[in-house]
Amino acid sequence: MMKNFYEKVYDIVAQIPKGTVTTYGCIAMRLGNIRLSRLVGNALHANIDPVNIPCHRVVNREGKLAPMYVFGGIDAQKERLENEGVVVDGDKVDLKKYLWR
């Protein structure tokens, strides 16, 4: 049976290397359609397993963090990223440096 969309999103997010980030759009591309990018956000919002699914490594295409990050908002996401060496300037990261693709 085909894995549902959310599971596929989680599979990809689980592969993002420590110390890098990716975007909703990149994940959507991997799933075959850039238009699914918004659904990627939905999937991460519903994520209940932050231990195995590092959703803090996903930002939007401008490199900005998620204001509605489930486990504590931008501050929590920022702290998690900084803990693995990603520099966060205000509420955004430099995609040229950290983008995983």
Add this chain to the structure above:
DNA sequence: GCCATGGCTAGTA
């Protein structure tokens, strides 16, 4: 209907 998006356009200076 809702969105943790992304891409493109209109309108100003």
Add this chain to the structure above:
DNA sequence: GCCATGGCTAGTA
């Protein structure tokens, strides 16, 4: 700054 997109969920009946 607007809106097309599409899988999912909350909330009503």
